[in-house]
Every structure is written in C-alpha cells, then in structure tokens.
Amino acid sequence: MSVSVIEQAKIQAQVLVPLVKALQAELGEARANALVRKALGDLYRGFGEEFWKAKNANNNEADLGTAVASAFKTYARDDALAYDVIEQSKDVFAFDVKRCAYAEFYKALGEPELGFLLICTADFATAEGFGSDIRLTRTQTIMQGADHCDFRYRRDDGGAR
Numbered sequence: 001m002s003v004s005v006i007e008q009a010k011i012q013a014q015v016l017v018p019l020v021k022a023l024q025a026e027l028g029e030a031r032a033n034a035l036v037r038k039a040l041g042d043l044y045r046g047f048g049e050e051f052w053k054a055k056n057a058n059n060n061e062a063d064l065g066t067a068v069a070s071a072f073k074t075y076a077r078d079d080a081l082a083y084d085v086i087e088q089s090k091d092v093f094a095f096d097v098k099r100c101a102y103a104e105f106y107k108a109l110g111e112p113e114l115g116f117l118l119i120c121t122a123d124f125a126t127a128e129g130f131g132s133d134i135r136l137t138r139t140q141t142i143m144q145g146a147d148h149c150d151f152r153y154r155r156d157d158g159g160a161r
Helices: 005-027 029-055 064-076 101-109 112-120 122-130
Strands: 081-088 092-100 134-137 149-155
Touching: 005 029, 005 064, 005 101, 005 112, 029 064, 029 112, 029 122, 064 081, 064 092, 064 122, 064 149, 092 101, 101 112, 112 122, 122 134, 122 149
Parallel strands: none
Antiparallel strands: 081 092, 092 149, 134 149
C-alpha cells in the first residue's frame, strides 16, 4: 500500500520545518522563502507535467476537469480534504476546499505560515506543469485563516492542448 500525500507531508515536515527555519535564520525570511519556493516549485512543476501526460496520454483533447479532479482525489486520500465541486468541464475545474488536514496539521505544529509555503504554494507550480494554457486562481486558503480555499482551474484559450 502506498503512503498517502497527507502522510508524506507529515513525514517531510519533520525535516523541512527545521530546515526552512534554519535557512530563514541564516538568510532572512524573504530570501529563504524565495529559495524554498524555487526549489519546491521546480519539483512540483515536474509532478504536474508527469501527471498531465499520464492522464491525457490517450486523448487528442486534454480534459482539464477530469484530469484535475483525479489529481485532487490523490491529495484528498485518507480524508485529507473535504471539498465541493463548483464547476467541472473540459476547460474548467472549480472547487472549494471546506476542510484541510494539511492546514490542521501545520496549525497544530504552530507553523501555518510554513504550511502555506511548503504545501499551498505547490498548487501553482503543479498547475504550471499542466501546461501554459492552464491557469489556477485562488484568492484565499484555510492555511492562512480563511474558512475555505477557492481553487479555480481554467484553460485560457478554451481549446485543446
């Protein structure tokens, strides 16, 4: 049985939280956070590219709604996320996360700002990996104190990739 993404995040936090805090102390928060965002961004962008290719390998027209819905089921495994789908089509996947175990975990650690840096910012890099015509907008997160996260994935040109 594979380890769920929420369990992976908890394991990684044991190393990443002290590492990021040490980098912040040594380099300053802004510089350290930029370095972490770049390093993790490259990693998650690659995950997005691999996932997109795997989900759309046999399709002439990539289905954004189906692909992103499938990805989010992976992140939601083991009751990690509760979310409501607002809209799903070939060119759109919009949903609101109502409960987030990732945020609960980082808040329990007393490190929600590091949770945002290590978990939430990865969403945008992953979306970049889906392709240059895919856009993610999100105006709020539970990790930053909102009552829900508002994810809106949309294909810019409304056409096939």
